[in-house]
Amino acid sequence: MNKQTLNIGLFGFGCVGYGLYQVLNKTNGVQARIKKVCIKNPQKVRPVSDVDFTITASELIDDPEITIIVELTDDADAAFEIVKAALKQGKGVVTANKKMVSEHFAELLDLQKQYQLPVLYEAAACASIPIIRNLEEYYDNDTLSRIEGIVNGSTNFILSKALNEGLDFGETLSIAQSLGYAESNPSLDVDGFDAAYKLQILCAHAFGLLISASDITRIGIRSIGQEEFRYAREKGFKIKLVAQAFKTSEQSIAAFVIPKFVSAQSPLFGVDDVYNGVITETAFADRQFFSGKGAGAYPTASAVLSDISALSYNYRYEYKKIHNANATELDTDFRLQVYVRVPLELGKIAHSVFDSIDVLQQDKKGICITGLASLQRLQELSGNFQEAAIVLCDGEKTSVTTAEIQTFELSEL
Amino acid sequence: MNKQTLNIGLFGFGCVGYGLYQVLNKTNGVQARIKKVCIKNPQKVRPVSDVDFTITASELIDDPEITIIVELTDDADAAFEIVKAALKQGKGVVTANKKMVSEHFAELLDLQKQYQLPVLYEAAACASIPIIRNLEEYYDNDTLSRIEGIVNGSTNFILSKALNEGLDFGETLSIAQSLGYAESNPSLDVDGFDAAYKLQILCAHAFGLLISASDITRIGIRSIGQEEFRYAREKGFKIKLVAQAFKTSEQSIAAFVIPKFVSAQSPLFGVDDVYNGVITETAFADRQFFSGKGAGAYPTASAVLSDISALSYNYRYEYKKIHNANATELDTDFRLQVYVRVPLELGKIAHSVFDSIDVLQQDKKGICITGLASLQRLQELSGNFQEAAIVLCDGEKTSVTTAEIQTFELSEL
Numbered sequence: 123m124n125k126q127t128l129n130i131g132l133f134g135f136g137c138v139g140y141g142l143y144q145v146l147n148k149t150n151g152v153q154a155r156i157k158k159v160c161i162k163n164p165q166k167v168r169p170v171s172d173v174d175f176t177i178t179a180s181e182l183i184d185d186p187e188i189t190i191i192v193e194l195t196d197d198a199d200a201a202f203e204i205v206k207a208a209l210k211q212g213k214g215v216v217t218a219n220k221k222m223v224s225e226h227f228a229e230l231l232d233l234q235k236q237y238q239l240p241v242l243y244e245a246a247a248c249a250s251i252p253i254i255r256n257l258e259e260y261y262d263n264d265t266l267s268r269i270e271g272i273v274n275g276s277t278n279f280i281l282s283k284a285l286n287e288g289l290d291f292g293e294t295l296s297i298a299q300s301l302g303y304a305e306s307n308p309s310l311d312v313d314g315f316d317a318a319y320k321l322q323i324l325c326a327h328a329f330g331l332l333i334s335a336s337d338i339t340r341i342g343i344r345s346i347g348q349e350e351f352r353y354a355r356e357k358g359f360k361i362k363l364v365a366q367a368f369k370t371s372e373q374s375i376a377a378f379v380i381p382k383f384v385s386a387q388s389p390l391f392g393v394d395d396v397y398n399g400v401i402t403e404t405a406f407a408d409r410q411f412f413s414g415k416g417a418g419a420y421p422t423a424s425a426v427l428s429d430i431s432a433l434s435y436n437y438r439y440e441y442k443k444i445h446n447a448n449a450t451e452l453d454t455d456f457r458l459q460v461y462v463r464v465p466l467e468l469g470k471i472a473h474s475v476f477d478s479i480d481v482l483q484q485d486k487k488g489i490c491i492t493g494l495a496s497l498q499r500l501q502e503l504s505g506n507f508q509e510a511a512i513v514l515c516d517g518e519k520t521s522v523t524t525a526e527i528q529t530f531e532l533s534e535l
Numbered sequence: 536m537n538k539q540t541l542n543i544g545l546f547g548f549g550c551v552g553y554g555l556y557q558v559l560n561k562t563n564g565v566q567a568r569i570k571k572v573c574i575k576n577p578q579k580v581r582p583v584s585d586v587d588f589t590i591t592a593s594e595l596i597d598d599p600e601i602t603i604i605v606e607l608t609d610d611a612d613a614a615f616e617i618v619k620a621a622l623k624q625g626k627g628v629v630t631a632n633k634k635m636v637s638e639h640f641a642e643l644l645d646l647q648k649q650y651q652l653p654v655l656y657e658a659a660a661c662a663s664i665p666i667i668r669n670l671e672e673y674y675d676n677d678t679l680s681r682i683e684g685i686v687n688g689s690t691n692f693i694l695s696k697a698l699n700e701g702l703d704f705g706e707t708l709s710i711a712q713s714l715g716y717a718e719s720n721p722s723l724d725v726d727g728f729d730a731a732y733k734l735q736i737l738c739a740h741a742f743g744l745l746i747s748a749s750d751i752t753r754i755g756i757r758s759i760g761q762e763e764f765r766y767a768r769e770k771g772f773k774i775k776l777v778a779q780a781f782k783t784s785e786q787s788i789a790a791f792v793i794p795k796f797v798s799a800q801s802p803l804f805g806v807d808d809v810y811n812g813v814i815t816e817t818a819f820a821d822r823q824f825f826s827g828k829g830a831g832a833y834p835t836a837s838a839v840l841s842d843i844s845a846l847s848y849n850y851r852y853e854y855k856k857i858h859n860a861n862a863t864e865l866d867t868d869f870r871l872q873v874y875v876r877v878p879l880e881l882g883k884i885a886h887s888v889f890d891s892i893d894v895l896q897q898d899k900k901g902i903c904i905t906g907l908a909s910l911q912r913l914q915e916l917s918g919n920f921q922e923a924a925i926v927l928c929d930g931e932k933t934s935v936t937t938a939e940i941q942t943f944e945l946s947e948l
Contacts (some may be wrong), residue, residue, distance in 0.1 A: 250820035414823035
């Protein structure tokens with residue numbers, strides 16, 4: 123494996139782009155330099171003086187000295203055009219753009235095959251955690267049965283702050299944005315889109331399952347309120363936006379992004395602030411756990427740099443599990459133990475979502491039901507009624523005791 | 536990367552060897568079969584009927600159809616001879632023998648270079664955790680500043696059981712042995728040799744530091760008694776045998792295996808029983824954490840299988856950090872905050888080990904001192920006085936309050 127000196131053409135010089143510039147300046151492990159940076163806004167003041175900026179993409183794409191394109195913009199459509207053009211010109215690509223990788227996953231597979239060039243995107247899922255590489259390489263033979271993780275740093279930051287400091291949603295979101303943890307469009311984070319993009323990517327590398335992010339059951343954190351935090355504090359739980367995918371049969375996978383009450387028994391309990399954490403379960407190695415920073419300029423840039431280094435010795439994803447095509451379909455009928463709180467007037471609707479009910483509580487503000495419901499019914503409830511707070515229970519049952527159950531007659535509504 | 540169908544020649548059919556046989560039978564990810572198994576004792580009844588056993592090593596080594604030798608014996612010297620012979624015959628090698636890899640590390644480097652063939656040993660450190668692969672591949676550019684981990688499953692099992700169930704050392708050791716978690720020679724586990732072998736291997740892949748396991752400060756768990764467990768329970772700590780290595784300057788590394796009081800703030804706190812866990816700290820990605828089962832037939836066999844799979848696409852360790860030779864020396868003068876308990880008659884000697892003392896307590900049974908002491912002085916104390924219980928404090932200071940300090944005059948002894 124010959125290590126080449128790499129001339130990098132960089133698209134985007136925001137938080138992560140500038141982070142990469144700094145990280146490259148401080149490491150001597152990778153023989154690489156940023157030859158030119160393509161930006162959108164030439165008027166913006168940049169914190170560097172020794173970087174060659176341009177607004178013309180072709181100056182990077184057509185430069186034969188540039189052998190690798192690093193794509194760190196936040197525009198998924200423009201990013202895909204950049205990647206296509208780069209591959210066409212014989213350049214390997216590193217990107218951190220999960221939206222782009224998610225939305226164009228099948229096309230990226232085809233393009234890599236067509237041009238026999240790699241597109242690496244470790245930074246697109248869980249930033250600093252080398253999860254894609256491990257799913258590709260280390261778990262290529264042991265049969266994975268489950269992945270479960272906190273894959274979105276900004277919602278984890280928001281939920282951690284809200285639980286610990288009693289702050290409300292808006293305040294914590296502003297703090298997350300000011301620290302550079304949140305996407306420029308906060309809906310991507312708080313409505314679970316970002317986590318779904320990542321789960322889609324992880325499903326491909328973990329199970330060989332090719333799906334679209336929109337196929338994934340996705341419930342965000344907007345409706346989680348002080349009632350849920352109080353409940354979590356009382357029970358010793360934390361609330362995390364958890365992405366999960368597991369086999370429900372040899373051929374089918376349940377995949378969903380839903381907030382969850384996490385108990386102290388889970389390794390995810392200790393994953394706070396902008397940290398991400400991923401649990402893998404395999405047939406032979408049992409349960410494994412990876413954690414690390416999931417957001418921020420340096421952790422993301424560090425993952426990008428690791429991909430740049432991997433390109434230098436011609437590494438590429440082999441997508442073995444996709445070629446073996448083990449898992450082929452999504453199971454949206456899977457039933458989960460879940461907590462749902464709705465305003466009084468939605469009581470009947472919420473009640474109808476459940477296959478079975480363990481606990482039903484009513485007070486002046488609303489109704490709270492714990493029981494079994496299918497992914498599909500939960501998705502419908504969440505999609506139709508933004509005010510429904512939906513949180514998965516940890517384990518099979520919550521620790522709600524029968525003493526807490528209040529009599530409730532639906533006919534009274 | 537062409538994937539070949541591999542004929543495996545297997546040495547050893549104990550716990551892990553049989554585990555590998557089972558794992559290979561159950562996975563379809565790796566195109567490999569065990570062609571022949573070399574064992575020491577042909578009289579022993581084996582739980583399989585479809586395996587070709589021999590007691591003649593050359594039947595494996597000289598078989599041109601066998602392209603890979605998997606070495607799973609527990610004899611380090613014999614294992615090294617097997618590896619040498621295999622490489623000489625043009626066969627790649629996978630081994631789980633940490634003692635052999637540790638004791639012959641430099642020779643294994645030379646042999647791999649000489650024959651241009653890989654020797655892979657992921658299972659030799661932390662069994663199911665892909666730590667070597669990640670140190671080699673993912674952390675090849677980001678500057679690692681520290682690794683800290685629970686790398687020995689059997690001492691962790693013993694310490695977890697002793698703390699939670701109040702069992703004594705002998706009882707928990709017997710249970711660990713009956714479950715196949717402990718080495719056949721228990722001293723390898725409880726005196727920290729096994730952890731030191733692994734730390735030596737991790738130091739090479741993490742920092743490019745070539746040392747011998749005997750250079751590593753090593754203090755086992757034999758002297759830890761009910762006083763330490765009581766102390767840990769009172770403070771909310773656990774006791775773990777922790778292997779650590781970190782930069783004390785650009786050129787030097789402190790590396791040691793010493794029991795530690797671990798607080799709930801550490802990711803290692805939740806790593807119980809036979810689980811292993813490793814924290815990495817890097818300049819850019821900050822802190823990362825990996826955990827998984829560190830002992831047992833399947834987790835170890837799973838790591839072996841992952842190496843077999845890697846051999847099938849010609850993967851080899853590149854030892855980049857050794858070639859860059861960043862870290863070159865061990866720092867044994869480094870000072871740590873430590874708890875030492877000795878019988879009364881060793882009070883003066885224990886006292887003299889410390890550079891500074893924070894807390895000194897005396898009762899009828901002995902003397903307990905907390906303060907700063909160097910690795911070298913701690914190693915001397917431990918080597919000369921088996922009865923000295925030595926446990927590192929978590930963080931800079933323990934939470935011992937001044938109210939607990941009792942006046943103590945050394946001249947009174």
